[in-house]
Amino acid sequence: MMSMQQSIKLSPYMGLYDLIVPMDNMLRQINDLVDFTFVYEELKDKYCLDNARNAIDPIRMFKYLLLKTIHDLSDVDIVERSKYDMSFKYFLDMTPEEEVIDPSSLTKFRKLRLKDINLLDLLINKTVEIALEKEIIKSKSIIVDATHTKARYNQMKPKEILMERSKKLRKAIYQIDESMRSKFPSKTKTDVLEDEIAYSQKLIEVIEKEVTLIQYPVVKEQLNLLKETVADDLEQIKCSKDHDAKVGHKTADSSFFGYKTHLAMSEERIITAAVITTGEKNDGKQLQTLIEKSEEAGIQVETVIGDAAYSEKDNIKYSKTNKINLVAKLNPSVTQGFRTKEDEFEFNKDAGMYVCKAGHLAIRKARTGKKNTGRNQVETYYFDIEKCKRCPFRAGCYKEGAKSKTYSVSLKSTEYLDQAEFQESEYFKQKSKERYKIEAKNSELKHRHGYDVATSSGLIGMEMQGAMSIFTVNLKRILKLKGQQ
Known part of the structure; x- marks a missing residue:
């Protein structure tokens, strides 16, 4: 049973918190910043409200997971530390002498209470709401990028x-x-x-x-x-591997096995939206969703800043239709070319190659036609024929007995003149300089909060990890900017 109201804490030792936990302690500041009662509203359908014994306060359980993300510790160690760390006890709304939970309760909470909740959007929207209330977000631009996370269970050698x-x-x-x-x-x-x-x-x-x-x-x-x-x-x-994870390509010569987190972030470095996919997904295809999620969170989006992956045809059209400035350099192979089967072959900007429907990366490319004109030229991408022979999607794609499999793009530099002209503007050049900020945010997620490797298997587990990690970095950023006001 979940109690809808926290019981009043009666202890002769509560005054210790004012002596031991300073006012500028980060956990004290987070408690003052965030009204965690939203956790009750989201989880009330997951508990019985009128019978059985009282469940552990869901806000406390949620805060345990937040502490785990902040400090990158195991369930056992985060509970152990809450026995003696007074800042933890204060944050968890415990009396100094109160007993801690059993670590196994955290696993049950994750699996039983959080599994069907859209935690990612919920927590991002909550932090954006706080940032807007505190007048921290003032820009009308979002910066977009994707970062990869390796699967916890290695593809070949667990x-x-x-x-x-x-x-x-x-x-x-x-x-x-x-x-x-x-x-x-x-x-x-x-x-x-x-x-x-x-x-x-x-x-x-x-x-x-x-x-x-x-x-x-x-x-x-x-x-x-x-x-x-x-x-x-x-x-x-x-099981030897995470069955949801997929192979993605960082460069033409390197790959990873895992997931991608596609991020949108304000110029103030507050993450405004995220989409988590398997590793092989194309970055540019997530742009429209990131814009719409940011707007749903309350952000006015007038400009989007990203790399060449986001300058594909559909994104240019979408931006023009919605009167959004798309600050992303044109890539001839993606935006200026005429090509067939666009849904079956996608350009991977990191590797500089096309990827087929099965997730196989082209192994080389060649260009033919008149040089220096950009017109009537064709770029041909070659795939590993041995993989094509065994591919489950070979019907209609690979011709039996063929000695090669290629995909060609006809380049036409006369298209998308408006975007090309905008690319030369001073506004475009100045806004492009903001893109480094999201690369620094990706680094913070990976190196300070363990986002380089998944903590569990499956897309649902990855979304939960992403939700807690982004919630953490957003709260830290809000506290920093609030302190500068």
Whole structure:
């Protein structure tokens, strides 16, 4: 049962918070900034309101997940820290002497209470609402880009995940006690996943016997991360990969296995919209959705700033129709060319190649026609014929017995003259300089909040991770800008 009102906290020790948690503490500031009662409204249908025993306060559970994102810790360690960290207790609306939750409750909360909620849009819209109320967002421009997140479960070798975590654990221990080397089990010499799981379990058993050693926070945190992987996610690791994740291309020579987060951000560096897709999706195709989501959140969009991926034909038409300035450089291969089967072949701006419907990247390209004119030229993209022979979409695309598979684009520089002219304007050049801001935001998400690797498997899990991470960076940015006002 969910209680709709929090009970009044009666404790003779509440005054400690005013002595120990300073007014400029980030968690205290977030508590003052955000009215978390919106969590009740969103989750009320997930609880029984009139029978059974009281559930743990959903606001407290939500705040635990927020703390987990801010500090990039395991469920076990975030709960452990809430036992003694007074700023945590204050943020969680606990009395100083109150007992903490069982860490397993967080897993249940994520799976049972949050699974059917559009948490991504909900949390972004909430922070944008706060930023507009505080008059922090004043610009009428959004900057768009996509960042990739690697799947937690590697496409080829899930064994490497366990190896990396056990390595970090051993390294933390060696910094404290080098003599532990002799007590550890022998490392595996096979490529069998089950052998690595068995090794990790033996390693955990040895370390847990060292009572003094596991009191060190650096050891405890790495130990709990390894245990969480082995115990909680064992079944998914055995599946060898995340079935929702897909291969995406960062450059012509490199790829990743995972997801893409397509972001829109105001010039004040507040994320206004996000779309999370599998890794192979085209960046430009998400632009219209990002604009519409930003407008639904309350942003007036007069200008969109992005790279060449967003200057495709449909986006130029959409921008003109909606009187939006599209500050994205034209790419001849995407916007000025005439091509067939546009829905089956999409341009990947990072690799500089087309990608077919099956997600296969062209391996090379060649241009024919009169040079230096840009007219009557054809750019031909060549695909790996061996992949085409085995492709599930080969019917109507690959001709049996063919020695090559190509896709051609006819270049016509006389089209899109308005966009080309706008590209030379001073306004375009000045607004283009704002694009670096979103690259810095992507870096913050990855390096400070663990967004470089998915914390769970599946698109739903990725959306939940994205929601909490974006909510966190937006709140931090709002606090910073509010302090400068």
